[in-house]
Amino acid sequence: MRSLLAAAFLTLTTSLFAALPAHAGGFGIITTGGIHTDRVYYYYGDDLQALNRQNRPNVGGGVELILGDRDDKVQGFVRGYYVIDAPQVDPATAVELGATYTIRDETREIGMVSTGVQWTVYGDPMGFSLYLTSVMGSGIATTDNLEFLLLEGGAGGSYHLDKKIALFGELALGTRYRKAFYPNHNAYVGVRYLFD
Numbered sequence: 206m207r208s209l210l211a212a213a214f215l216t217l218t219t220s221l222f223a224a225l226p227a228h229a230g231g232f233g234i235i236t237t238g239g240i241h242t243d244r245v246y247y248y249y250g251d252d253l254q255a256l257n258r259q260n261r262p263n264v265g266g267g268v269e270l271i272l273g274d275r276d277d278k279v280q281g282f283v284r285g286y287y288v289i290d291a292p293q294v295d296p297a298t299a300v301e302l303g304a305t306y307t308i309r310d311e312t313r314e315i316g317m318v319s320t321g322v323q324w325t326v327y328g329d330p331m332g333f334s335l336y337l338t339s340v341m342g343s344g345i346a347t348t349d350n351l352e353f354l355l356l357e358g359g360a361g362g363s364y365h366l367d368k369k370i371a372l373f374g375e376l377a378l379g380t381r382y383r384k385a386f387y388p389n390h391n392a393y394v395g396v397r398y399l400f401d
Contacts, residue, residue, distance in 0.1 A: 231271040231399035233373075235286060238264045239391030241381060243290075247299035247306030257296035257306075263288050263391075265317070275368070275399035278325040284342070288315045309349070316346030319355060335362045338375060353383040357391065371397045 245257040267286025273279065290313035299306045319342025328334035340357040347353075357379030365371045374394045381387040 229272075229274045229401035231275065231369075231397050233269045233271065233395050233397035234266070235269055235284060235393050235395035236264075236266040237286065237288065237391055237393045238262070239377075239389060241290065241389035242387045243293050243309075244385070244387070245293055245296050245299075245306055245308055247296060247302075247304040249302060249304045257299065259293055259296075261291045261293065263290045263389075265289060265315075267317070269395070269397075271397060271399060274401045275371075276331050276401075278330055279322065280330075281322050282320065284317070284319045284321075286317050288317055288344070289313070290315065314348045315344045317355070318342055318345055319357075321357075323361065330363075331365055331368070333362070333364050335360065337361075338377065340377065340379070344381070351383060353381045353387075355389075356380055356382065357389075359391075361393070363397075369399055371399060373397060 239262070240260050241263055243259045243261050245259060247257065265286050265288035267284060269282050269284040272281035272283070292310050292312055293308040295308060296306060319340050321338050321340035321342075323336045323338045325334045325336045338357070338359050338361060340355070340359075342355040342357075344353045344355065357377040359375050359377030359379075361373060361375030363371050363373040373396075375392065377391045377393065379389055379391070381389055
């Protein structure tokens with residue numbers, strides 16, 4: 206079922222991007238990996254004993270749509286991608302205390318959509334360039350029905366192999382938000398096909 210959900214999400218996202226008429230911009234393929242914070246609450250009797258914060262890895266991939274001319278210093282982008290969060294682990298302190306706790310012991314699959322802006326701060330957008338990014342998005346399709354807001358800021362670089370094809374990489378710091386802030390750190394790497 207999860208694989209079917211993932212395939213449907215990526216098919217829908219790709220179809221939407223392919224159906225848009227374009228005179229400037231482009232599309233790309235992205236991969237991502239990083240670390241996010243999870244929380245495990247545990248109890249001794251009926252009282253909250255403690256909160257365990259866990260840094261867990263996540264990986265994913267998907268597609269993006271680039272908005273703007275390929276030689277512009279400011280460009281927008283929309284991303285649709287699929288992320289898998291690693292399972293949580295047993296909190297050692299809770300085990301030592303004999304406390305009651307519940308962990309998510311399976312991977313968590315998430316359909317993500319985000320939009321952002323990148324500003325070139327050094328170099329030539331048609332050659333080698335360094336840029337800053339700001340991103341807002343959401344985990345809109347989760348297997349556990351715990352959707353969240355995503356906010357990120359970061360820096361990246363791109364290198365054009367020719368006028369139409371560019372490689373890029375980004376490092377981003379941010380947070381997931383659902384009733385509390387859950388810090389995350391992500392890297393994005395991919396290739397873009399640009400036209401105008």
